[in-house]
Amino acid sequence: MSHYKFSAMLKAATLCLGLGALIAPAAEAAVYHVATGSPAGTYRVDPDHSLAWFTVGHAGVALVVGRFDKMSGTYTVDPADAAKDRANIRIEASSLDTNLAARDHDLQGPDFFNVREFPTIEFHSTRFRSTGAKTGLLYGKLTLRGVTHPVVFHVREIGAGPVTALPKPWGGYLSGYEATTTIRRSRFGMSAYAGMIGDVVHLHVNIEGVRNSK
Amino acid sequence: MLGLFQSAFVRTLIERVLLLPAVVTAIYGFSLRRLTGAAVDRRGALWAAGLLAGFFGGYAVTYRDFSFPPRTVLSWLPLLAVGAAVVIGAVGRHPGKFRVPGARALIVAASTYILLRPVLQQEPGSVACMSWLGAAALWFLLWSGLALSREDQRAGGVAVFVVAAGLALVAPLSGSIEIAQFSASLATVLAVGLVFSLFLARTRWNPPTADVAILILGALMVDLRFYADAPWTVMAWLVAAPAVACLVIGWMHRRSSSRDEQVIGAGLAALLPVAVALWKALRIYHQGGGY
Numbered sequence: 436m437s438h439y440k441f442s443a444m445l446k447a448a449t450l451c452l453g454l455g456a457l458i459a460p461a462a463e464a465a466v467y468h469v470a471t472g473s474p475a476g477t478y479r480v481d482p483d484h485s486l487a488w489f490t491v492g493h494a495g496v497a498l499v500v501g502r503f504d505k506m507s508g509t510y511t512v513d514p515a516d517a518a519k520d521r522a523n524i525r526i527e528a529s530s531l532d533t534n535l536a537a538r539d540h541d542l543q544g545p546d547f548f549n550v551r552e553f554p555t556i557e558f559h560s561t562r563f564r565s566t567g568a569k570t571g572l573l574y575g576k577l578t579l580r581g582v583t584h585p586v587v588f589h590v591r592e593i594g595a596g597p598v599t600a601l602p603k604p605w606g607g608y609l610s611g612y613e614a615t616t617t618i619r620r621s622r623f624g625m626s627a628y629a630g631m632i633g634d635v636v637h638l639h640v641n642i643e644g645v646r647n648s649k
Numbered sequence: 650m651l652g653l654f655q656s657a658f659v660r661t662l663i664e665r666v667l668l669l670p671a672v673v674t675a676i677y678g679f680s681l682r683r684l685t686g687a688a689v690d691r692r693g694a695l696w697a698a699g700l701l702a703g704f705f706g707g708y709a710v711t712y713r714d715f716s717f718p719p720r721t722v723l724s725w726l727p728l729l730a731v732g733a734a735v736v737i738g739a740v741g742r743h744p745g746k747f748r749v750p751g752a753r754a755l756i757v758a759a760s761t762y763i764l765l766r767p768v769l770q771q772e773p774g775s776v777a778c779m780s781w782l783g784a785a786a787l788w789f790l791l792w793s794g795l796a797l798s799r800e801d802q803r804a805g806g807v808a809v810f811v812v813a814a815g816l817a818l819v820a821p822l823s824g825s826i827e828i829a830q831f832s833a834s835l836a837t838v839l840a841v842g843l844v845f846s847l848f849l850a851r852t853r854w855n856p857p858t859a860d861v862a863i864l865i866l867g868a869l870m871v872d873l874r875f876y877a878d879a880p881w882t883v884m885a886w887l888v889a890a891p892a893v894a895c896l897v898i899g900w901m902h903r904r905s906s907s908r909d910e911q912v913i914g915a916g917l918a919a920l921l922p923v924a925v926a927l928w929k930a931l932r933i934y935h936q937g938g939g940y
Contacts, residue, residue: 535940537937538940541825544825544876545723545825545828545876546824549721549876551875552722553767554771581720581721624721626711627827631658
């Protein structure tokens with residue numbers, strides 16, 4: 436091996452080691468971790484990273500899943516005083532998607548969500564009761580098809596903290612929650628296909644919020 | 650096919666939508682015949698109450714919404730139907746060429762506004778106004794044509810029966826089983842009423858009997874188009890059915906055809922457009938990947 440070739444290999448090895456030393460900390464930073472900051476503050480729901488979905492029994496043999504893609508609203512979290520916790524969520528009923536256009540058309544019609552007459556589904560909280568470090572019960576009123584009934588959501592905080600680059604482009608302070616509850620659709624005037632479609636509906640809400648103020 | 654009728658779901662639908670309204674109307678019919686005795690003429694106007702009783706039987710067990718003020722567009726059905734029966738019944742007792750048409754025009758204007766209000770509120774003013782006036786004018790013309798005779802409205806009743814039966818088949822394919830259930834109940838009570846008045850009791854149908862049926866049918870068609878978003882082509886053929894029946898009734902009326910001829914003519918005239926509407930609805934349903 437000539438001296439020239441040996442020298443070139445040595446330079447290449449040095450360069451690789453140098454680049455590796457630079458990349459290694461960055462690779463370590465890319466590992467996913469749950470943000471553990473304080474969730475305190477008032478947040479605006481990020482519609483791009485939030486959705487509501489439901490499951491309902493079908494024909495006594497399976498569960499059908501549907502989701503609402505358009506959601507807006509605000510929520511306030513105060514770990515020091517639960518009385519100040521608030522959530523006001525608004526869902527566009529016409530954003531319903533069950534992965535089948537023909538079924539979506541029927542579900543948006545007068546038998547079910549009746550979206551021409553009642554374009555929005557709303558939830559307004561009345562109080563929050565903590566049940567653990569990151570869990571609690573959110574009491575409030577759900578308005579669906581123009582009918583309002585009290586519901587209780589089981590809420591779990593996923594994480595909270597500063598996030599670079601989200602919302603784009605400069606990042607911000609975010610928090611996220613998942614909430615679940617169970618309703619009877621007949622109580623909200625949705626009785627069509629009783630016997631073919633279950634009466635009990637499990638609601639799931641996944642929310643990501645951008646903090647507006649502490 | 651037999652398996653379908655063994656299903657508890659289908660059986661319940663049939664019992665609630667067909668059997669209950671039929672039984673209620675039949676009981677009313679027998680009671681009416683017994684109570685009015687030989688005073689056959691008094692039964693003509695009283696049939697409206699029989700149709701309403703039967704229809705509300707079906708409405709009560711399927712929709713169960715008698716909220717006041719009515720909560721949804723469909724919940725307005727009982728109030729509109731009773732209101733129309735009372736107004737037309739009262740106005741029809743007094744002579745006057747324009748009283749009944751005037752009352753119908755007012756009822757149609759009010760009903761269309763009430764039924765379309767949620768939709769009209771979401772549209773620009775001029776579009777909303779045109780939609781309201783267009784729907785009201787069409788409804789009024791069809792109503793006037795179907796309930797042409799003040800002496801006997803059975804020809805209009807038969808046409809409404811054919812369209813209601815068609816609507817009961819078209820509506821589930823076009824977005825609403827509840828509108829189908831209401832239509833089936835309406836068709837059933839009309840069928841029972843017509844059997845009584847054509848074969849058993851031989852009584853005429855005086856206002857507001859067919860008027861009530863036309864109002865309910867019109868409200869269901871408005872709901873199917875504007876809230877269930879049924880395709881325009883299907884709706885056009887469904888509207889064509891009473892329109893053709895109107896022309897036939899008017900033509901036979903001028904020719905002084907017999908009542909039985911008018912009844913048969915109106916029914917047959919409505920049949921073909923309804924069949925086309927059903928075929929169109931089936932085709933669109935399958936094209937949309939019917940499930």
